[in-house]
Amino acid sequence: MLPDVETLLEYPYTRTTGPVLGPFFTALRDGRLLGIRIDGRVYCPPVEYDPETGTSLEPDLVEMGSDGTVKSWTWVTQPTSQHPFDHPFAFALVLLDGAYRPIVHALEVASPDELSTGMRVSVQFHEDRRGAITDFHFVPAGTGTARQVVTGGEPVTVIEQLISLRYREPLQPHRRRFAQGLLDGRFIGQRSPISGKVSIPGRGYDLLERVEVGEEGDLVLADRGSVTAFTVITPIQYYGQKETEPYIRASILLDGGDTPLTGVDVRGLPIDEFRIGLRLQAVWWPAGQRDLGEIDNRSVSLDGIIERWNPTGEPDADPDSFEEFAL
């Protein structure tokens, strides 16, 4: 039985702050709390557009006091790893004194018994601040420490937030058979009972006729085939990029198949000799060293399965015979 597929999705979001939120975050970093004034109404956190009319706003920023009143609250008994506290706490709507609408933030109390709508609370700034909404939280009025304003730093023009999500699901039955085949050194495709076309990996259904294809449609394809298309990628340097030199991703139509394997890494072969029609033979990683890590229900990378592709030395396949394949 193959294990569930687990995926970690992370995006390191970087956002510019602009003329309203920039000063707000700069002030937070310094230990001050700002709101924005619109026709006598004060919003904290400041908004860039009037929530009632959508009008774009000139930054008329005002400093808020430390105290406010709870307008609504809830008690989080089991915080997630990303919540502001690792112990039970409250989320609350807090109407800061002088504000028109409340702010949503975290409120730290020892027990939900202390919570009530109407209770007075105060801003508690953290000692280590970076110019983010997480630089403070609320505590019951009178229990916090006095704020210490530290000015003179650079304006906060960018904020960063790392998004981190985990996904888990079992391989679907047809994908499980395909993956097990790879571990066993075989390419398993599926033949459509309608068109007779063979796709790899099988999807569990006919791609055009929307008819399910079960295990009886499985068949083993050759581990050699022809290049039907390729692209030379010149890497640009973005966050997480590991490539530095140009490399090829190719589509390879295995003998006996009707859909090519796409995005195949064929590094090691000289770029200037690579061509459509080239005949290639898969060289498998030794059994026991094969890694299904990049195979899930939605995408397949053979990098952990196939060590490299070697030219077979056969005459090239006729490119005209690939007319049917767009990729």
Add this chain to the structure above:
Amino acid sequence: MPRQGHRPVAVVSFAQADNVRRELRRNEVETLMPVFAEVFSNIGITKDDVGFICSGSTDYLAGGPFSFVSALDAIGVWPPRTESHVEMDGAWALYEAWVRLQEGDIDAALVYGFGKSSMSDLSKVLALQLDPYVLAPLWPDPVSVAALQARSLLDAGKATERDFAEVAARSRKAALSNPKAQVAYDRNVAELMGEDYVVSPLRTHTLPPITDGAAAIVLAAGDKAFEWAERPAWITGIDHRVETHSLGARDLTASASTTKAAEVAGVNDGTVEVAELHAPFAPQELIVAAALGLGDDVLVNPSGGALAANPIMSAGLIRIGEAASRIMDGSAGRVVAHATSGPALQQNLVAVLEGV
């Protein structure tokens, strides 16, 4: 003639997948395939009879890019077809298709929504729809946000915890006659009130289930609708409105955007017999019903609503499908469907559907 648009457009077919807590054997494409087969065969057409396709989904559910593109495999789009997508509930895909059909050059559209919520932690995924500067970094989970809204409702004197339980009891009981329901039971209010708080003041019965699912609707214009359906559910009004993303700046005890959309769609221009409301949390049904101005005589959520099954990205579209089904099966003449998106009812779509 419809109140909006110059070309009458109707729902003529609706189908949905089984709503389940965890779909272990099928991916999104495999989940959609039988849904499409059913939505077409209901009215004896094929994929070649629709000129436009629009879907609603979010890649954050699957954790992979462009999942809406691979989902097209479930239709088999060859020869190529005009297709579009919204990163929203399928109800908004239906709105786009309704607009597209107004152009007049095509007569039918396929609309669908899909998503598997079971693969990830929804409490984190849904936190990402919040304001990314001043809210998302605190990771308020959807249950906590709904709880803030529920307590605001209680403190404003607009509802009681017993009202929440009555919504849940009525919805889950109605769901007993919905074969696609995921959570259905006949339990009295007192029993539900005895449950512990999950996130105060929300008890288990006030929360939606976590659901893997999908749904599809075929829209047809003019004569084509009569050709395909005996009783088309004509969309005589449809509108959607959004409120500020600044959660604290909103009055969480009301739904101004629902009220505005209802005015434009003409909800109260006639008698409303049935309303299918997309209120994932029980207290939200009270807010939406009030915002729509529904009277006590309106049959609300005979399907059980989102409390019976809440497939993210299709639960709103299912409300339209369920409401339309009441027209198509002849049991009602004028119905309202509502869909919501965003935290605490931030964005709302309202449609009025009528028989001839």
